[in-house]
Amino acid sequence: xxxxxxxxxxxxxxxxxxxxxxxxxxxxxxxxxxxxxxxxxxxxxxxxxxxxxxxxxxxxxxxxxxxxxxxxxxxxxxxxxxxxxxxxxxxxxxxxxxxxxxxxxxxxxxxxxxxxxxxxxxxxxxxxxxxxxxxxxxxxxxxxxxxxxxxxxxxxxxxxxxxxxxxxxxxxxxxxxxxxxxxxxxxxxxxxxxxxxxxxxxxxxxxxxxxxxxxxxxxxxxxxxxxxxxxxxxxxxxxxxxxxxxxxxxxxxxxxxxxxxxxxxxxxxxxxxxxxxxxxxxxxxxxxxxxxxxxxxxxxxxxxxxxxxxxxxxxxxxxxxxxxxxxxxxxxxxxxxxxxxxxxxxxxxxxxxxxxxxxxxxxxxxxxxxxxxxxxxxxxxxxxxxxxxxxxxxxxxxxxxxxxxxxxxxxxxxxxxxxx
Amino acid sequence: xxxxxxxxxxxxxxxxxxxxxxxxxxxxxxxxxxxxxxxxxxxxxxxxxxxxxxxxxxxxxxxxxxxxxxxxxxxxxxxxxxxxxxxxxxxxxxxxxxx
Numbered sequence: 135x136x137x138x139x140x141x142x143x144x145x146x147x148x149x150x151x152x153x154x155x156x157x158x159x160x161x162x163x164x165x166x167x168x169x170x171x172x173x174x175x176x177x178x179x180x181x182x183x184x185x186x187x188x189x190x191x192x193x194x195x196x197x198x199x200x201x202x203x204x205x206x207x208x209x210x211x212x213x214x215x216x217x218x219x220x221x222x223x224x225x226x227x228x229x230x231x232x233x234x235x236x237x238x239x240x241x242x243x244x245x246x247x248x249x250x251x252x253x254x255x256x257x258x259x260x261x262x263x264x265x266x267x268x269x270x271x272x273x274x275x276x277x278x279x280x281x282x283x284x285x286x287x288x289x290x291x292x293x294x295x296x297x298x299x300x301x302x303x304x305x306x307x308x309x310x311x312x313x314x315x316x317x318x319x320x321x322x323x324x325x326x327x328x329x330x331x332x333x334x335x336x337x338x339x340x341x342x343x344x345x346x347x348x349x350x351x352x353x354x355x356x357x358x359x360x361x362x363x364x365x366x367x368x369x370x371x372x373x374x375x376x377x378x379x380x381x382x383x384x385x386x387x388x389x390x391x392x393x394x395x396x397x398x399x400x401x402x403x404x405x406x407x408x409x410x411x412x413x414x415x416x417x418x419x420x421x422x423x424x425x426x427x428x429x430x431x432x433x434x435x436x437x438x439x440x441x442x443x444x445x446x447x448x449x450x451x452x453x454x455x456x457x458x459x460x461x462x463x464x465x466x467x468x469x470x471x472x473x474x475x476x477x478x479x480x481x482x483x484x485x486x487x488x489x490x491x492x493x494x495x496x497x498x499x500x501x502x503x504x505x506x507x508x509x510x511x512x513x514x515x516x517x518x519x520x521x522x523x524x525x526x527x528x529x530x531x532x533x534x535x536x537x538x539x540x541x542x543x544x545x546x547x548x549x550x551x552x553x554x
Numbered sequence: 555x556x557x558x559x560x561x562x563x564x565x566x567x568x569x570x571x572x573x574x575x576x577x578x579x580x581x582x583x584x585x586x587x588x589x590x591x592x593x594x595x596x597x598x599x600x601x602x603x604x605x606x607x608x609x610x611x612x613x614x615x616x617x618x619x620x621x622x623x624x625x626x627x628x629x630x631x632x633x634x635x636x637x638x639x640x641x642x643x644x645x646x647x648x649x650x651x652x653x
Contacts, residue, residue: 285594286594304590304593304594305594329591332590332591333590334590335590335593335594354590384564384566384567386564386566386567386569386570387570387573387574387580388566388569388570389566437565437566437569438565438568438569439569440565440566440569440570440573441569441570441572441573441576444573445573445576
């Protein structure tokens, strides 16, 4: 199994898609609840697997284009088929996933195995009948949105109008119509005339969940810009600018690097947005630009390890974050296969681990604790023993229930609330 | 640590001092264009597409001999394919260590 690079539930939560470094997409489906075990929640089983992207080579620029799936976003369901967008660094694809459980039999012009019948041998006319067959799930690429990004695509976001979507790379954001592949509109361009003057890049972008004219994008300098597409065609001038003032006395070589925002997500309500930087998660009220309303420390103990984290490149790891369905809790990953959940109301937080040793099926996860100094208690783990190769970058929360999906390198864990 | 002291060093500053001690020539502007340019150039490989396509044409349907376990060693008839080539390490990485 390859390294998982993205995880996403669909709007109903019945389907869970994962993308990996090898360009494959695996979709899991929640099984219907079993009547004989009424209290057992449905499990997720593999529903469909397909190769979304292949590695490519851009000969003109001598650039290898990785097949790694950077993001998957589902479209809202409109008919029996399911649609999702998947993207690598350069190309976005719209996939249709449909079920086939019937097959026509009794064709006039061909045999059951597909061979053409000799027309002169056909003496009678028959009407083909539909016969049931074993369920087959087919994935087919319906649109390919290519050649619109010079730099590497980091985000895609489906608009609430269900007709358009945006794709963002390091320097530009494009707006697409789902039906049109040969054209896209550039709505943000932060490329300086002189590349020597480049000081920040776009790290993530997302459409507002309800207002189809509003989107946000975050930067490597820790700022978020909210743009309104009604104000102008090119949204280089933001409508709102979110930045937390920095204490100048605490500035260091690492300040800008650890302030870089790796993910931005609107709350389901549309009132708030959440950003993830290297050490913390911040919740912002869209009406207050000068500071976040809540800040949660994910792994503050890493602040005294920044030198070695810079040397091993871990300081550049891009962690994602997510809201639960009611926006009362948030979740993000950390190292050593730990992930953190914060309850916004009670202000309680918990650290859990996604690993084979600590999770047997149906067992309750034990809270973990990192010892930050002094005597290490039993069951605590010291900062120096953390495995920085075991990073949880991608997590997803079911849109309505307390079911979470956690990607730990090449393993996918699905946890749910215990049923008393 | 005594927080009343004027010369309190935050953990971040202490880490910065450690880094500067190891790599004294580290750039003044860490978030500046060098670091970002490296990010924008991910995936650069140097590769002769002419040789590659000629070899593919000659071999027709046969597979090109692929590199041995040591991908850095290219010998004999082997024409490098994009998959075989190691990623060119961008100069920022070497400068971080070489100083």
